[in-house]
Amino acid sequence: MNLVIALDGPAASGKGTLARRLAEAFDLAYLDTGSLYRAVAARVLVDGADPQDEAVAATAAEALDPADLQRPDLRSQAVGAAASQVAAQPRVRQALLDFQRRFAARPPDGLSGAVLDGRDIGTVVCPDADVKIYVVASPEVRAERRHRELIARGEPSIYPQVLAEIQERDARDSARAAAPLKPADDAVQLDTSELDIEAAFQAAKRIVAETLAAAKAE
Ligand code: CDP
Ligand code: CDP
Secondary structure (H helix, E strand, C coil): CCEEEEEECCCCCCHHHHHHHHHHHHCCEEEECHHHHHHHHHHHHHCCCCCCCHHHHHHHHHCCCHHHHHCCCCCCHHHHHHHHHHCCCHHHHHHHHHHHHHHHHCCHHHCCEEEEEECCHHHHHCCCCCEEEEEECCHHHHHHHHHHHHHHCCCCCCHHHHHHHHHHHHHHHHHCCCCCCCCCCCCEEEECCCCCHHHHHHHHHHHHHHHHHHHHHC
16 A cells, blocks of 8 residues: 655645655655745845746756755745745746646655655645645734744844744635635644644644544444
8 A cells, every 4th residue: 555645735844844754654755845935046146137037047947956955945945935935836836736736646666655844745745645634823922933043053043023924924825716725625734833842743743544444444
């Protein structure tokens, strides 16, 4: 059986950390789909082009260079904001769709399944995923986490600015017509606002176990 776990949710809700831990615990491959959009955005910015220009962004997505997935600036706030701009464009999403679906259907290294995290995994990329978790946390908690992350990396960060940027990105990701950020009808919501990483991981493991047990009982 090829087990597919989909985690979606807004910025800094903790989905990447959970996805990585779940992949390790269940011996599954992991794909951070946000890094694909970030790599496209970084390429457009390096080329001095406008992330809102669909033709330019689509060309960057169609010719995505795997080396760009390792760029050190991928996690910056500027690249995150531009990622959300290129991600609103249907041609960009289309160009990245096949790779994500192939990864889920045939995970690398002969592993027997995959964990993918992003915004539209449960709704568009893997609508038949075995487990779907929609990870949320309050905007203030998420901004605090991102702020601490930036400081730890030695990058300048001002909390109110990080909060405003996160809210702006959430609004754009939720309002767009193409694969907007929203929970799949059959997703289980996990609020990590009051949970540390270990508690969130235990809660996510419970959701996986309960969802698989319920599917087996059907
Ligand atoms: O880590 P964080 O949640 O801040 O962002 P990310 O997952 O790296 O995604 C960056 C941006 O890519 C998001 O704001 C979305 O606009 C876009 N994205 C998307 O549209 N669909 C996905 N499956 C993943 C990311
Ligand atoms: O992938 P996403 O943007 O949703 O979030 P993340 O990268 O998993 O988490 C963002 C930051 O919050 C990281 O520095 C995590 O260590 C931290 N975090 C936390 O403090 N508590 C949690 N329950 C989850 C994540």
